[in-house]
Amino acid sequence: MPQEKVRSEAWDHKQPEPLGRATIHTVAEVAGVSSATVSRVLNQSPLVASHTRERVYRAIEETGFRSPSRLARALRTNRTGILGLLVENIMNPYYAVLARAVDDVAKEEGFVVIVSNDDGCEKVGVERLYTFGSVNVDGVLVAPGALEGKRRDAAREIKAQGAAVIGLGDCLGESEFDVIGVDLQEAAYKVCNHLLSLGHRHIGFVGPIIKTDRCLGYEQALRDSGLSSHLLTMPYVGTREDLVEALREELPSFIEARGITAIIGHSDFIALKILRVVREMGLRVPEDISIVGFDNIPESTMTVPPLASVAIPHREMAAAAIVTIQKRLANEISSPVVCQIHQAKLCMRGSVGSKNCS
Amino acid sequence: MPQEKVRSEAWDHKQPEPLGRATIHTVAEVAGVSSATVSRVLNQSPLVASHTRERVYRAIEETGFRSPSRLARALRTNRTGILGLLVENIMNPYYAVLARAVDDVAKEEGFVVIVSNDDGCEKVGVERLYTFGSVNVDGVLVAPGALEGKRRDAAREIKAQGAAVIGLGDCLGESEFDVIGVDLQEAAYKVCNHLLSLGHRHIGFVGPIIKTDRCLGYEQALRDSGLSSHLLTMPYVGTREDLVEALREELPSFIEARGITAIIGHSDFIALKILRVVREMGLRVPEDISIVGFDNIPESTMTVPPLASVAIPHREMAAAAIVTIQKRLANEISSPVVCQIHQAKLCMRGSVGSKNCS
DNA sequence: CTGAAAGCGCTTACAG
DNA sequence: CTGAAAGCGCTTACAG
Numbered sequence: 001m002p003q004e005k006v007r008s009e010a011w012d013h014k015q016p017e018p019l020g021r022a023t024i025h026t027v028a029e030v031a032g033v034s035s036a037t038v039s040r041v042l043n044q045s046p047l048v049a050s051h052t053r054e055r056v057y058r059a060i061e062e063t064g065f066r067s068p069s070r071l072a073r074a075l076r077t078n079r080t081g082i083l084g085l086l087v088e089n090i091m092n093p094y095y096a097v098l099a100r101a102v103d104d105v106a107k108e109e110g111f112v113v114i115v116s117n118d119d120g121c122e123k124v125g126v127e128r129l130y131t132f133g134s135v136n137v138d139g140v141l142v143a144p145g146a147l148e149g150k151r152r153d154a155a156r157e158i159k160a161q162g163a164a165v166i167g168l169g170d171c172l173g174e175s176e177f178d179v180i181g182v183d184l185q186e187a188a189y190k191v192c193n194h195l196l197s198l199g200h201r202h203i204g205f206v207g208p209i210i211k212t213d214r215c216l217g218y219e220q221a222l223r224d225s226g227l228s229s230h231l232l233t234m235p236y237v238g239t240r241e242d243l244v245e246a247l248r249e250e251l252p253s254f255i256e257a258r259g260i261t262a263i264i265g266h267s268d269f270i271a272l273k274i275l276r277v278v279r280e281m282g283l284r285v286p287e288d289i290s291i292v293g294f295d296n297i298p299e300s301t302m303t304v305p306p307l308a309s310v311a312i313p314h315r316e317m318a319a320a321a322i323v324t325i326q327k328r329l330a331n332e333i334s335s336p337v338v339c340q341i342h343q344a345k346l347c348m349r350g351s352v353g354s355k356n357c358s
Numbered sequence: 359m360p361q362e363k364v365r366s367e368a369w370d371h372k373q374p375e376p377l378g379r380a381t382i383h384t385v386a387e388v389a390g391v392s393s394a395t396v397s398r399v400l401n402q403s404p405l406v407a408s409h410t411r412e413r414v415y416r417a418i419e420e421t422g423f424r425s426p427s428r429l430a431r432a433l434r435t436n437r438t439g440i441l442g443l444l445v446e447n448i449m450n451p452y453y454a455v456l457a458r459a460v461d462d463v464a465k466e467e468g469f470v471v472i473v474s475n476d477d478g479c480e481k482v483g484v485e486r487l488y489t490f491g492s493v494n495v496d497g498v499l500v501a502p503g504a505l506e507g508k509r510r511d512a513a514r515e516i517k518a519q520g521a522a523v524i525g526l527g528d529c530l531g532e533s534e535f536d537v538i539g540v541d542l543q544e545a546a547y548k549v550c551n552h553l554l555s556l557g558h559r560h561i562g563f564v565g566p567i568i569k570t571d572r573c574l575g576y577e578q579a580l581r582d583s584g585l586s587s588h589l590l591t592m593p594y595v596g597t598r599e600d601l602v603e604a605l606r607e608e609l610p611s612f613i614e615a616r617g618i619t620a621i622i623g624h625s626d627f628i629a630l631k632i633l634r635v636v637r638e639m640g641l642r643v644p645e646d647i648s649i650v651g652f653d654n655i656p657e658s659t660m661t662v663p664p665l666a667s668v669a670i671p672h673r674e675m676a677a678a679a680i681v682t683i684q685k686r687l688a689n690e691i692s693s694p695v696v697c698q699i700h701q702a703k704l705c706m707r708g709s710v711g712s713k714n715c716s
Numbered sequence: 717c718t719g720a721a722a723g724c725g726c727t728t729a730c731a732g
Numbered sequence: 733c734t735g736a737a738a739g740c741g742c743t744t745a746c747a748g
Contacts, residue, residue, distance in 0.1 A: 023724095040728095069433075072740090090461070130424055133379070135470055301602075393719095398743090427741055
């Protein structure tokens with residue numbers, strides 16, 4: 001008891017604290033209400049008298065209170081308002097565009113997004129996912145969307161913690177997680193058929209060793225026309241620095257030995273490099289060879305000739321992904337797994353022409 | 359009291375909870391110690407008996423405890439381990455490379471980074487800075503590094519909350535915040551002198567309306583040689599979608615009226631577009647006109663001819679920035695403002711040649 | 717060497 | 733309509 005008294009006296013002398021944010025308590029004191037009431041005002045609770053509300057608003061003004069601490073709020077509500085976005089490499093324009101779309105939508109919805117790169121490496125990916133868990137993210141977006149092996153285990157764990165997990169983009173086959181995808185198999189199928197309609201008969205595909213849906217669509221189209229496919233696979237296609245050198249080495253024999261007159265690249269990233277290398281080889285584009293890529297990155301409109309490409313509806317997908325996260329968090333989705341497939345858009349440009357056009 | 363009893367009985371039947379992370383308390387219970395002890399083990403406190411430590415480690419294993427909640431820890435320690443990175447636009451390769459460098463260094467140092475885009479818009483920038491504040495970030499990195507007007511006010515506020523604020527890259531003149539910069543004025547000066555040494559006398563500069571250090575270095579070099587400068591300014595250079603069209607409109611008269619034989623672009627982003635447009639105009643590069651950019655983005659090595667550029671040491675700068683943040687947080691810096699200037703590297707490539715070379 | 721207790725800034729039944 | 737109180741998961745003097 002006496003100790004209590006002493007303390008109270010000491011408090012009378014306390015200085016105004018210039019450091020740190022104003023808290024809900026600062027506001028409450030100034031407004032002459034309890035912090036619970038301030039909290040209610042902040043959370044738009046209807047059961048606050050309007051004159052009290054007014055007083056609180058004034059106090060917020062006076063104290064320079066900005067917004068409730070997300071940390072503290074999160075600790076109570078179990079919602080941080082933080083999203084984790086795991087991409088291969090933000091320097092790859094495909095992911096940069098995706099990250100931008102996610103950030104834009106997230107901003108509108110009041111989320112903040114942590115972006116991490118894993119270079120497609122499982123070990124790093126797992127680490128980053130656990131890090132997302134330690135931050136108690138509300139949701140995780142993984143691009144590309146395939147979650148297998150240890151990454152799947154990690155994803156399961158953070159899902160068990162209450163976070164929504166969404167695969168974004170490329171995701172072959174079944175997934176135990178929600179997926180917002182894009183039908184690139186269909187798109188590749190169409191692209192290949194377009195090339196066939198232009199008279200091309202020897203059409204090559206250059207991509208990573210792992211067989212992607214883009215590759216499958218390409219193969220399907222050729223199969224349906226009774227033609228055989230020509231694959232050139234390159235390890236670590238999205239990351240390697242020496243890609244151009246590798247292409248210089250591989251492309252000439254690939255093209256000449258098979259009489260190839262059109263190449264579909266797995267991405268614009270690689271297609272742009274193919275474009276460069278075939279021109280170094282003295283081939284004219286599209287007169288001697290047509291080139292198409294995927295992703296429709298900004299640079300693709302900048303080359304001479306501009307690169308034909310397949311545009312992925314990033315914005316649309318980002319929006320769908322975040323809506324799905326919100327619904328999951330609100331428990332508004334009953335189905336165990338959402339799988340929403342969007343359509344890609346073909347952008348035919350100068351790098352594609354009919355066979356032997358001149 | 360009776361109610362209490364009922365409750366207690368109900369609790370006896372409680373199920374093991376499958377949802378949510380294992381906490382420090384779960385571990386404590388399994389290990390038969392207090393949560394304080396678990397906390398000490400987690401924080402490498404030396405004052406824990408090694409056999410206790412062992413028990414705790416085993417309990418961590420058993421419970422599947424991953425790591426302490428950053429939220430809860432942050433609420434106590436006032437350190438979130440979260441960094442905010444504010445860039446103009448992650449789709450611009452310059453910022454993508456920077457963001458990657460920051461993420462890599464941050465990961466090594468145990469930070470996580472929130473990336474936000476503001477398109478160089480003050481209003482959005484201010485919002486994002488306050489959002490960083492609401493997340494209680496430990497540090498904020500702003501690129502480009504100039505913090506003025508309302509953005510400066512917002513930055514001051516979050517600095518007052520205890521966060522370290524660092525400007526990254528371009529930052530003309532004095533700053534009240536720490537800056538990790540790069541001497542692009544000097545670099546531009548050298549680039550321009552290089553062009554002069556190749557015989558060029560009418561050298562143009564294309565950039566944003568706001569005068570940057572790159573532009574100043576260019577102007578200085580010409581002044582020192584007694585030559586006059588030729589500026590073409592374009593609003594919103596980093597963001598606008600119609601940049602190519604604008605250049606198509608402006609470049610011909612700019613080049614012809616002034617007899618320009620070399621152009622320095624404010625960025626590779628714009629220089630690549632200039633490259634494209636001058637070729638559309640029928641000019642040969644570098645025979646008729648030389649082009650140089652800034653930033654050395656990956657695409658610059660991919661064009662024909664490859665674009666000469668100035669490389670910014672992103673990695674080095676990101677590392678310096680994060681070290682500075684750590685030191686600020688640890689109160690190990692006494693000077694009121696750090697200003698560390700790194701050197702850029704000239705990468706001369708095929709897009710540059712001597713005047714009238716053929 | 718270890719534990720009980722206070723407190724970081726919030727939210728939300730529970731009383732009134 | 734409003735407040736007192738408990739509690740989210742941690743850390744850290746303070747005792748012992």
